[in-house]
Structure formats: C-alpha cells, structure tokens
Amino acid sequence: MRRSGRGHLIAMGIVAAVLSAVLFYFFFRTNIIPLPASRERGEIDTFLRVMFAIGSVFFAIIVTVYSYSLIFFRRPRADAAPPARGNPALEMTWTLVPLAIVIGLSAVGGAVLARMGQAAPQTELQVNVSAFRFGWRFTYPQYGNIASATLELQVDRRVHFEIQSLDVVHSFWVQELGPKQDAVPGMTTELYITPTKTGDYLVECSQLCGYGHTLMVAPVHVVSAADFESWASQQPKPTPTPTAPSTVPAPSTTINLVARNIAFDLSVITVPAGKMITVNFDNQDQSVPHNFAAYIDQFATTPIFVGQIITGPAKTTYTFTAPVQPGRYLFRCDVHPTTMTGTLVVQ
Amino acid sequence: MKTILSLGIVRGVLAGLAGTAAGVGLTVLGRWAMGMTPWSEGPVFTIAIFVGVFAYLIGAGVFNYWARWMIGQRPPEEGPPPGPAWRRYFSVDTNHKVIGVQYFVTAMTFLPFAVALQVMGRLDLTKLYPAFLANGTYESVISDHGIVMLFIVAVPAFGGLMNYLIPLMIGARDVAFPHLNAFTFWLVPAAGLLAVFSLAAGGFDTGWTVYPPLSSTFQKVGMNLILIGVFLAGLSSILTAVNILATIIKMRAPGMTLFRMPVFVWSSLATTGLSLLFTQFIAVAFLLVLLEKQFGLSFFRPEGGGQPLLYQYLFWFYSHPAVYIFVLPGLGIISDLVPLFSNKPLFGYRGVAISSPGIAIGGVFVFAHHMFAAGIPAAMRVPFMVTTLLVAIPTGVKVFAWAATMWMGRIRITTPLLFVLSAILVFLIGGLTGIPLGVVPTDLYLHDTYFVVGHFHATLFGGFLLPAMAAVYFWYPKVTGRMLSDRLGRRQWLAMTLGVGLLVIPLLGLGLLGMRRRVADYALGLGMQPLHIITAVGGLLVFGGVAIMVVNIVRSLKHGEVAGSNPWGARTLEWQTSSPPPEHNFAKIPQVIGQPDVYGVPGEDYTVAPGRGPGEAA
Numbered sequence: 001m002r003r004s005g006r007g008h009l010i011a012m013g014i015v016a017a018v019l020s021a022v023l024f025y026f027f028f029r030t031n032i033i034p035l036p037a038s039r040e041r042g043e044i045d046t047f048l049r050v051m052f053a054i055g056s057v058f059f060a061i062i063v064t065v066y067s068y069s070l071i072f073f074r075r076p077r078a079d080a081a082p083p084a085r086g087n088p089a090l091e092m093t094w095t096l097v098p099l100a101i102v103i104g105l106s107a108v109g110g111a112v113l114a115r116m117g118q119a120a121p122q123t124e125l126q127v128n129v130s131a132f133r134f135g136w137r138f139t140y141p142q143y144g145n146i147a148s149a150t151l152e153l154q155v156d157r158r159v160h161f162e163i164q165s166l167d168v169v170h171s172f173w174v175q176e177l178g179p180k181q182d183a184v185p186g187m188t189t190e191l192y193i194t195p196t197k198t199g200d201y202l203v204e205c206s207q208l209c210g211y212g213h214t215l216m217v218a219p220v221h222v223v224s225a226a227d228f229e230s231w232a233s234q235q236p237k238p239t240p241t242p243t244a245p246s247t248v249p250a251p252s253t254t255i256n257l258v259a260r261n262i263a264f265d266l267s268v269i270t271v272p273a274g275k276m277i278t279v280n281f282d283n284q285d286q287s288v289p290h291n292f293a294a295y296i297d298q299f300a301t302t303p304i305f306v307g308q309i310i311t312g313p314a315k316t317t318y319t320f321t322a323p324v325q326p327g328r329y330l331f332r333c334d335v336h337p338t339t340m341t342g343t344l345v346v347q
Numbered sequence: 348m349k350t351i352l353s354l355g356i357v358r359g360v361l362a363g364l365a366g367t368a369a370g371v372g373l374t375v376l377g378r379w380a381m382g383m384t385p386w387s388e389g390p391v392f393t394i395a396i397f398v399g400v401f402a403y404l405i406g407a408g409v410f411n412y413w414a415r416w417m418i419g420q421r422p423p424e425e426g427p428p429p430g431p432a433w434r435r436y437f438s439v440d441t442n443h444k445v446i447g448v449q450y451f452v453t454a455m456t457f458l459p460f461a462v463a464l465q466v467m468g469r470l471d472l473t474k475l476y477p478a479f480l481a482n483g484t485y486e487s488v489i490s491d492h493g494i495v496m497l498f499i500v501a502v503p504a505f506g507g508l509m510n511y512l513i514p515l516m517i518g519a520r521d522v523a524f525p526h527l528n529a530f531t532f533w534l535v536p537a538a539g540l541l542a543v544f545s546l547a548a549g550g551f552d553t554g555w556t557v558y559p560p561l562s563s564t565f566q567k568v569g570m571n572l573i574l575i576g577v578f579l580a581g582l583s584s585i586l587t588a589v590n591i592l593a594t595i596i597k598m599r600a601p602g603m604t605l606f607r608m609p610v611f612v613w614s615s616l617a618t619t620g621l622s623l624l625f626t627q628f629i630a631v632a633f634l635l636v637l638l639e640k641q642f643g644l645s646f647f648r649p650e651g652g653g654q655p656l657l658y659q660y661l662f663w664f665y666s667h668p669a670v671y672i673f674v675l676p677g678l679g680i681i682s683d684l685v686p687l688f689s690n691k692p693l694f695g696y697r698g699v700a701i702s703s704p705g706i707a708i709g710g711v712f713v714f715a716h717h718m719f720a721a722g723i724p725a726a727m728r729v730p731f732m733v734t735t736l737l738v739a740i741p742t743g744v745k746v747f748a749w750a751a752t753m754w755m756g757r758i759r760i761t762t763p764l765l766f767v768l769s770a771i772l773v774f775l776i777g778g779l780t781g782i783p784l785g786v787v788p789t790d791l792y793l794h795d796t797y798f799v800v801g802h803f804h805a806t807l808f809g810g811f812l813l814p815a816m817a818a819v820y821f822w823y824p825k826v827t828g829r830m831l832s833d834r835l836g837r838r839q840w841l842a843m844t845l846g847v848g849l850l851v852i853p854l855l856g857l858g859l860l861g862m863r864r865r866v867a868d869y870a871l872g873l874g875m876q877p878l879h880i881i882t883a884v885g886g887l888l889v890f891g892g893v894a895i896m897v898v899n900i901v902r903s904l905k906h907g908e909v910a911g912s913n914p915w916g917a918r919t920l921e922w923q924t925s926s927p928p929p930e931h932n933f934a935k936i937p938q939v940i941g942q943p944d945v946y947g948v949p950g951e952d953y954t955v956a957p958g959r960g961p962g963e964a965a
Contacts (some may be wrong), residue, residue: 005755008754008755030854033859033860034476034857034860034861034873034874035793040357040788041792043788044788044789044791044792047786047788047789048781048789048792049784051782051783051789054782055780055782059775059779062746062747062750062775063752063775065751065753065754066750066753066768066771066772067632069689069750069753069754069755069758070753070758070760070768071755073689073753073755073756073757073758074758078768082749083691083692083755083756083947083948084692084694084755085692085695085696085945085948086694086695086697086698087694087751089696090750090751091431091695091744094741094743094744094747095744096696097739098739098743099737102733102736102737102739102740103733104734105782105786106729106732106733106736106786107788109729109732109786109788109789110729110787112788113728113787113788115731116788117725133523133565144813151497157373167560167564168558168559168561168564168565169558169561169655169721170562171720171795173472173795173863175861178791178792179400179720179792180720180791180792180794180795181720181722181791181793182720182721182722184653184655184656184721184722185560185648185649185655185854186653186655187649187656187722187785189722205863206554206794206795206796206864207558207795208552208554208556208558208561208864208865209487209561210483210552210553210561210565211481211482211483211488211552211868212482212483213482213486213552213865214482214485214867214868215482215868216865226524227449231787261431265498282491302710314393316728320520331860346880
C-alpha cells in the first residue's frame with residue numbers, strides 16, 4: 001500500500017492491458033454477428049469489429065481506473081500531498097485523442113458507405129418492393145413485371161431495390177444481407193445489395209407498423225443464375241388489372257375465392273339478395289395473412305361481413321347473409337385493403 | 348370525508364371527471380345541432396379531454412391566485428397552510444420544496460407502473476409459456492412503457508430534483524416564478540393519468556415514436572390520450588425550463604459566479620436550455636398528428652399532400668436533445684458526488700462544467716442520425732455522422748474527469764457512491780455502444796434492432812435511473828431530516844446493478860443476432876431465447892430494486908436515523924441549512940467565496956457566513 005503514484009500507474013496499466021486483450025480477443029475471435037451473406041454485410045461486420053476493438057480499450061482503461069481506485073484508495077493517507085485539482089496537459093490529451101479517433105472513424109465510415117454504394121460491373125437486377133400492412137410484394141420489371149410474394153435473388157448479382165409503401169412507414173431488412181431501408185408512403189427509396197451466398201433468408205419489416213408488424217415477413221431465396229432464370233420463366237405473367245366489370249357473372253350462393261400473390265382471383269362476385277352465402281376461401285400465400293370482408297360503402301366503414309384473418313397456406317369457409325337491397329358493394333382483404341379489392345354485386 | 352374532499356388532488360380529479368362528462372355532452376349536443384352524427388368516439392373524446400383537463404386544473408385550485416388577482420381581490424396568504432403538514436403535498440402550493448417533492452413523488456408513483464409494463468413484455472418474450480399478450484396488445488404495452496418512462500417519470504423526476512435543489516444550491520429563497528411553478532407541476536399528474544388510461548382506451552401500437560401515417564390512421568382513442576398527455580407534459584416542461592433558467596441566472600447568492608456553481612446546477616442550466624428551445628417541436632408534432640387523426644387535416648399523409656418524413660424531422664429535433672434532457676442532470680449528480688466521496692476536488696472542474704452545455708449544443712445538431720435508414724438524402728448522412736461522434740468528446744471529458752478524481756483519492760464507500768459507480772459503468776457501456784450506431788454503415792445494420800434498445804437503456808439507466816437512485820439516498824436526509832436505511836439501500840443497489848447488467852448486455856447481444864425491436868415474437872433456434880430469459884430476469888431484479896426503494900422511503904419517514912443538517916460533510920449550500928430546510932431556506936443568505944468541489948484541501952472555504960441550522964457544525 002506504500003506504492004508511489006508511479007507504482008500505482010504501472011500496476012494499473014498492466015491490469016488495463018490484460019483486460020483490453022481479453023475483450024479484444026472476445027470481439028475478434030468469436031462470431032458475435034451470425035451469417036454474413038452479402039458484400040455489404042461483410043463491410044459492416046469488419047467495421048463493427050474495429051469499433052468494438054477501440055471501444056474495448058477505452059472500456060478496459062476506464063473500468064480499471066475505477067476498480068483500482070476503489071480497492072487501493074480507500075484509507076486516508078497521512079502523507080498525501082494536496083490533491084490535484086486538474087492537469088491541463090492531461091485534460092487536453094483526453095479531449096484530443098478521442099477527437100482524433102472520432103475524425104478517423106468518420107472518415108472510414110464515409111469511405112465504407114461510398115464503397116457500399118459503388119456500381120457493380122455486371123447488370124443489376126431491378127426489384128421493386130411494395131410494403132403494406134402486413135406483407136410484401138416484389139415485382140421484377142426486367143422480367144415482364146412478374147410479381148411474387150417471395151423475394152428471389154441471384155447470387156453475386158447486385159440488386160437495385162426500389163422500395164415503396166402503400167400505407168404506413170415500413171422498413172425493408174434482410175438480416176443476413178446487411179443494410180436496411182425504410183419504405184415511406186408517397187416516396188420511393190433505394191437500396192443496393194450484392195448477395196454472395198445462396199440460401200434461404202427472411203425479409204422482416206423493422207419499423208413498427210401496427211399489430212401485425214411481427215408477422216410482416218416474406219421468404220428470400222438467393223439462388224444460382226440458372227435457378228433464377230428458370231424460376232423467372234415459370235412465373236405467370238401478370239394479367240392486366242381488372243377494370244370496371246362489364247360482364248357480371250351469374251349469381252350464386254357458393255363462391256370459391258383464391259388469394260395468391262397478394263391478389264384475389266375474382267374481381268367481381270355476384271350473389272342473390274338476402275340469401276345465405278358460403279365463401280370457400282383459399283389463401284395460397286406462404287405466411288401471408290388474408291381474409292374476405294364485405295362492406296356497404298367504398299370506404300369500408302359499414303361492414304356487411306368481416307371474415308377471420310388466416311395465414312397461408314390455409315383454407316376456410318365463411319358464411320354470411322347477403323344484403324336485401326340489390327346493388328354494388330365492396331369486398332376486400334382487410335390486411336391488404338389497397339391492393340385486394342373487388343365488387344360484390346347483389347341481385 | 349370533508350378533509351379528503353378539501354385536498355387539491357381529489358377535487359381536481361373529481362372536477363376533471365365531471366368536466367370530461369360535460370365535454371362529451373356538449374360535443375354530442377353541438378354535433379347534433381350542426382346536423383352531424385351525434386356520436387363519434389374520436390372527436391368527442393378529444394374535445395372532452397381538453398375540457399376535462401381544464402376542469403381538473405380549476406378544481407385543483409391552480410388558477411385561484413390569478414383569478415383573485417384579476418378580479419382585484421387580495422391574493423391568499425403564502426406559506427404553510429394550517430392543518431397537518433402532509434396535506435400541503437396534496438394541494439396547490441407554491442413553495443419550491445413542496446413542488447419538488449410533488450414532482451419527484453409523482454414520477455416515482457408512475458415508475459413501478461412503467462417498469463411493470465415492460466416486465467410483462469419481457470416475460471411474454473421468454474416464450475417459456477404460451478404468449479399472454481396478443482399481437483397489438485404487446486405493442487401497446489411497450490409503447491406505453493416508453494411514453495410513461497420518458498415523459499411522466501424521467502422528465503418530472505429531474506424536474507423535481509431541480510425544483511427542490513437549485514434554489515437551495517444557489518442560495519435563493521424560492522424559484523423565480525412560484526405560481527407558474529405550481530401550474531407546471533399540476534399538468535404532470537393529468538398527463539400521467541391520460542397515459543395510463545390510454546391502455547384502457549384501446550392503446551396505441553405505434554411505439555413511443557408515434558410515426559404517422561400509422562399513428563394518424565390506424566389508431567383508437569388511446570392514441571388521442573397519449574397525444575394530449577404528451578402535449579401537456581411538454582407544456583409543463585417548457586414552462587419549468589423558463590422558471591429554472593430565470594432562477595439560475597438571476598437569483599444566485601452573492602459571490603456565486605457561474606464557475607462557483609455545483610456541477611448539478613451547470614447541467615440543469617444545459618438541460619433547461621434544451622427543454623425551452625426544443626420541447627415545442629414534439630408538442631407541435633403531436634398536436635399535428637392529433638389534428639390529422641381526428642379532424643381530417645393533412646400534414647403527414649401523402650394522399651392529402653403531406654409528407655411522412657416531416658413528422659420524423661420534427662420529432663427528432665426534440666427527441667434527440669431530449670436524451671440529453673434526461674441524462675444531463677444525472678451526470679451532474681455524479682459529478683457532484685464523486686469528489687465528495689473521494690474527498691478530493693473534482694479533477695478539471697471547469698472542463699466538466701463546460702462539457703454540459705457542450706453536450707447540449709452538440710446534441711442539437713445530430714437529429715438526423717435517427718433517420719439514416721429513413722430515406723433522407725444519402726449525402727446528408729455523412730455530416731450527421733460527424734456531429735454525432737463529436738458528442739462523444741464532451742461526454743468523454745466527464746468520464747475521464749471522474750476517474751481522475753477518484754485516482755489517489757480517499758474514498759468513502761456510501762450507498763449514494765455505490766449507485767454512482769454503477770451508473771458510471773452502465774453509462775460507459777451506453778456511450779461506447781453509441782459509436783457503432785452513430786457510424787452510418789454499421790447503423791444501417793443495427794438500426795431498429797435490440798442493439799438500439801440496449802444502447803438506449805444503458806444510457807438511461809446510467810444517466811437517469813441509477814443517478815436518480817443515488818440522489819434519493821443522498822438528498823433524502825435533507826428533504827425529510829432522516830436517513831434512509833443503508834442495509835436496504837445496499838440490497839437495492841445490488842439488485843439494481845445486477846438487474847441492469849443482466850437486462851442491458853443481453854439486449855445488445857440480441858441486437859447483434861438480428862432481433863428486431865418492437866416485435867411480439869421471434870423464431871426459436873437462433874440462440875435468442877436464453878438471452879430473452881436473462882434479460883427478463885434482469886427486468887424482474889430492477890423491479891425488485893424499485894420495490895425496495897419504495898419500502899425504504901416509506902419506512903424511513905418514521906423509523907430512519909435522525910440525519911442532522913449535514914450528514915455527508917458536503918460543501919454545497921443546501922447542506923448549510925437545517926434538514927428539512929426552513930420555509931424560506933436560509934435564515935441569512937450565505938456569501939460564497941470559493942469552489943463547491945474542493946474537498947480534502949484545508950483552508951478552502953465555500954462560504955463566509957453559512958446560514959446554519961440551530962446547533963450544527965460544518
């Protein structure tokens with residue numbers, strides 16, 4: 001305990017060095033972030049490790065000073081000189097060293113960000129992303145606008161995402177692929193990612209969008225070039241969006257309705273007035289919730305019938321009584337009120 | 348019965364309920380008279396709540412003074428009212444010490460509620476039994492946790508400390524505007540009750556950030572309650588800031604220059620400056636959401652020509668500086684207690700004092716770092732990354748200065764110091780984990796994951812809750828004249844330190860694993876469940892710590908050891924008067940001649956004429 005100030009400093013320095021070495025080892029040698037599967041994720045992971053390494057040195061020094069002081073500087077010392085009230089050189093050091101580190105980190109951060117945005121030599125795959133409560137739809141303009149509820153990507157081919165939201169703010173994120181980008185209603189945001197590993201991942205909405213936020217996920221498949229081309233060729237080309245129905249099908253008390261790729265297969269349903277109607281509903285979208293609901297008015301404020309939401313693939317049967325008053329009503333999926341709508345004709 | 352009815356809080360709540368009912372009636376009648384559908388939940392309750400809050404303030408007696416003054420009557424007598432002493436704490440009173448206690452006790456009343464909400468969410472996420480919170484309910488519960496913690500606990504708790512301590516610390520007899528002070532306090536219980544009742548009125552699954560169009564389109568009446576509640580809390584915060592700023596600037600004792608103020612006063616200066624200038628942004632943002640949601644105006648909905656990002660800018664103009672509003676007073680408390688219990692002057696007092704406004708000013712220029720992934724112009728992300736990282740420097744100055752103060756000191760381990768040390772450790776974790784969040788590329792991965800949650804909770808546990816606990820143990824003897832139990836205190840410290848560690852570190856780990864924040868469920872088999880279980884245990888320990896604190900505070904009122912005027916041997920002015928201090932603080936205003944922090948140096952006095960309580964030695 002009779003150690004001089006210098007002796008204490010040396011002892012403490014040794015402890016701090018050991019502690020930072022341990023932390024350093026932990027962050028560099030253990031896999032703290034799982035499964036990088038894109039060029040951008042690789043950049044992020046390396047940078048993150050560097051920051052953790054710098055942080056662990058600071059953490060070690062400061063924690064050591066506190067613990068050391070707590071253990072060794074508890075007894076009053078009779079021989080103590082008047083205590084130090086400050087030291088301009090030391091204070092300058094602990095202002096300027098972090099300043100230098102911070103400037104360095106900013107420079108590297110800017111450089112990494114620029115590298116992540118650099119154009120790729122080969123042709124980019126264009127994917128338009130639509131986010132809505134509570135699901136995703138992906139369209140491929142280079143492939144005849146095919147639409148898909150799953151995200152299919154080609155390994156080692158840079159993807160240019162154009163992201164839109166149909167209702168509230170969402171965020172597009174695939175953990176293995178790295179960066180995320182919000183989907184903001186009324187504007188188009190962009191994101192570039194180069195997948196480097198084939199595999200199955202998930203798009204997860206990472207901006208709270210309401211009660212269904214947790215379930216707002218869609219499968220991602222990163223596949224080889226050949227597999228991607230064959231997938232694209234097998235997809236049905238989208239039918240033109242149905243306009244106002246000119247021919248109305250004959251009324252029926254039993255309706256078979258299929259939900260697939262965030263769309264109904266029927267745009268017009270005709271039912272007899274006042275009768276009990278049975279809807280055989282088939283949701284074919286993997287892990288996407290849908291339902292069937294009918295409303296008096298186009299703004300869906302007065303319901304005729306609201307069916308329970310089911311998550312696909314699943315089938316259910318709804319029964320409801322058609323309105324007595326003949327006319328045109330609205331039917332839709334409540335989960336996707338802007339994209340999955342149709343006309344309920346009562347005769 | 349009559350005694351209870353004469354309490355301001357009882358009359359206020361009754362009047363508030365009556366006012367709300369009247370507001371409902373009037374609005375329905377008005378709508379009917381104008382030929383609209385008489386009943387529509389949203390608009391009716393929105394107007395009724397405003398009427399109810401106004402009735403509550405009138406009922407509580409907040410406006411009595413101004414009303415009498417307007418009609419030319421003599422204002423009522425100042426000073427302690429007749430009757431038992433506890434009664435003045437439940438009625439409108441203008442003494443800053445009464446208001447300080449009212450603020451702090453209100454905050455500590457809502458604290459267990461807010462912690463319990465989160466413990467519910469945490470237990471749900473352990474997945475050890477079937478989920479008991481439905482999707483939607485889970486989001487409402489955690490959103491309400493955030494709102495209550497920040498606006499009803501953190502801001503009023505430090506509001507209470509500032510109200511109580513600042514006049515005493517700077518040698519003043521009261522704050523600059525005592526009647527305004529009472530008004531600002533009485534807004535807080537109303538805001539708190541609205542935030543609690545929001546859950547009963549359907550909740551709000553938007554998170555505490557309340558981003559439109561989600562908040563203005565898909566929400567029930569619970570959202571309106573929150574929007575109005577936070578608006579009221581914001582109004583209270585702005586007016587308190589005016590009051591505290593004026594007090595610090597104009598009412599210091601003779602000889603107390605700015606660089607002779609305790610660091611807590613410096614950090615309060617920085618905090619209230621931020622509150623005054625920036626709280627208006629969140630108040631306006633919430634008001635616009637309310638108008639958009641309920642009255643069809645359009646600010647943020649693209650269909651009506653609005654822009655969703657506009658809200659996010661307005662929100663973060665406030666909510667980033669707000670983080671410093673929550674933590675700066677806590678850092679001030681640490682800076683004052685470390686030298687006292689190290690029996691050594693604060694190392695580099697001026698640097699530490701200046702770093703508070705430094706953090707405050709730096710914090711103003713960083714709002715866009717919450718929006719790196721939101722769709723702001725790509726090039727603007729780099730300057731905001733630089734400003735964000737620069738805030739690390741004044742923060743670092745504080746942490747280094749505390750370490751250098753303890754180095755070669757003569758440390759006395761007391762319960763407040765234990766809380767301070769835990770606070771520093773946790774705050775350090777919070778600060779260092781902030782760096783990868785401030786750097787754009789890594790933030791694009793970590794944003795909206797549990798890493799952010801972990802960082803934020805480390806910052807607030809280290810900068811707000813643990814320093815607030817240190818403050819409770821340190822200043823309780825001044826407020827009540829009795830010490831808190833040390834035995835319970837150390838148990839609370841142990842529970843909370845362990846609890847915070849177990850809570851925060853797994854959150855950071857979960858974030859790195861890719862756990863999204865604000866989701867009610869996650870896939871098993873990714874190694875997340877053990878971390879969720881540990882963090883739930885941490886949450887329970889923190890809740891246990893809060894419970895011990897409540898028991899200790901209540902028990903020690905009667906059974907605590909009698910404290911005397913200066914049980915810790917502190918230099919600052921609040922300890923140079925009796926415990927509890929007299930109605931107007933000092934028999935004679937002290938004359939300041941030295942530095943507040945110079946402990947352990949013989950011959951360095953702080954005051955010339957300490958207005959001591961009867962029979963006390965320094």
